Amino acid sequence: MPKISVIVPCFNEEAVLPKLFAQLGSAAATWNADYEIICVDDGSRDRTWELLKVQNQKDSRWRCLSFARNFGHQTAVSAGLHFATGDATVIIDADLQDPPAEILRLLEKWREGFEVVFATRKKRKDPLAKKILAWGFYRLLQKMTPLPMARDAGDFCLLDKRVVAVLNALPERSRYLRGLRTWCGFRQTSVEFDRADRAAGVPQYTFKKSFKLAMDGLFSFSAAPLRMATYLGLWVSAFAFFGVVFTLAQKIFAAQFAKIGLAPGAGFPTIVISVLFLGGIQLICLGILGEYIGRIYEEVKGRPLWILRDSAGIVLPEKK
Ligand code: UDP
Numbered sequence: 001m002p003k004i005s006v007i008v009p010c011f012n013e014e015a016v017l018p019k020l021f022a023q024l025g026s027a028a029a030t031w032n033a034d035y036e037i038i039c040v041d042d043g044s045r046d047r048t049w050e051l052l053k054v055q056n057q058k059d060s061r062w063r064c065l066s067f068a069r070n071f072g073h074q075t076a077v078s079a080g081l082h083f084a085t086g087d088a089t090v091i092i093d094a095d096l097q098d099p100p101a102e103i104l105r106l107l108e109k110w111r112e113g114f115e116v117v118f119a120t121r122k123k124r125k126d127p128l129a130k131k132i133l134a135w136g137f138y139r140l141l142q143k144m145t146p147l148p149m150a151r152d153a154g155d156f157c158l159l160d161k162r163v164v165a166v167l168n169a170l171p172e173r174s175r176y177l178r179g180l181r182t183w184c185g186f187r188q189t190s191v192e193f194d195r196a197d198r199a200a201g202v203p204q205y206t207f208k209k210s211f212k213l214a215m216d217g218l219f220s221f222s223a224a225p226l227r228m229a230t231y232l233g234l235w236v237s238a239f240a241f242f243g244v245v246f247t248l249a250q251k252i253f254a255a256q257f258a259k260i261g262l263a264p265g266a267g268f269p270t271i272v273i274s275v276l277f278l279g280g281i282q283l284i285c286l287g288i289l290g291e292y293i294g295r296i297y298e299e300v301k302g303r304p305l306w307i308l309r310d311s312a313g314i315v316l317p318e319k320k
Pocket residue numbers: 008009010011012013042070071072073076092093094095097202203204205209
């Protein structure tokens with residue numbers, strides 16, 4: 001029998017966990033496979049960890065890890081992947097927005113021979129602003145990277161153990177898993193589903209966290225912003241050059257220009273505007289450079305991606 005691992009990142013999810021245990025448990029019974037469910041507590045401040053430990057005592061197939069602080073969703077999933085032992089691994093949100101019953105469809109595709117099966121959201125129940133921003137982001141990312149990034153596909157997916165091995169071997173810190181999963185290659189396919197509402201509790205992805213994820217996606221998978229800085233510089237220089245030619249002509253043919261209402265005037269506004277314009281462009285380009293240098297700095301420090309505080313059902317190396 002094949003073994004399936006399921007990774008569930010949990011941050012302050014005490015309200016939804018009892019529903020998750022019931023629904024994911026009964027979905028798993030239909031898979032016709034061995035399974036383990038790895039819940040990663042991402043430094044929750046509520047009773048998430050207590051609930052997870054009790055679940056592990058009830059059913060040892062539920063195994064859990066606890067982070068020393070909140071490291072973020074992508075890191076929690078990365079830790080789960082690190083400890084997953086299944087032939088295939090499914091990544092799913094704790095809040096039941098990704099319906100556990102759909103895992104069966106992911107498994108079917110995997111059994112057909114696909115190594116990466118991701119779920120694409122046909123409809124999503126989220127605030128309007130979030131839907132619009134997400135819509136724009138996926139399209140912008142597609143324009144900026146040569147990789148065939150899927151639109152409207154979240155982290156809900158199935159990965160074959162070979163893909164998991166590749167992901168685990170990647171040392172990078174800003175982990176945009178949807179991008180990394182595309183980067184891996186292998187045979188990929190998608191299934192469509194309707195993304196439900198949160199079953200309970202409140203969203204844990206604040207605007208700030210979503211924005212950081214979007215930036216990680218753009219800057220980790222595209223050097224286009226750097227090139228954009230060059231193009232911007234070229235355009236502004238060209239514009240400035242024509243400005244010089246125009247001003248010279250204006251001085252030499254002052255009478256003719258005056259007739260069509262373009263007499264040379266005092267230069268103060270022109271100077272202020274061009275100084276501000278150039279200053280703005282230089283700051284944007286510095287910011288873009290800074291974004292990449294900051295990321296290089298993060299990588300070079302080489303700190304561990306996460307720190308574990310505790311585990312249940314998983315033996316940590318330091319505890320051995
Ligand atoms: N999550 C996490 N760490 C965080 C934020 C979120 O592990 O810092 C988990 C959360 O518990 C949930 C999943 O990531 O299982 C998705 O979060 P949420 O439902 O808040 O995001 P949304 O569905 O609104 O994008």
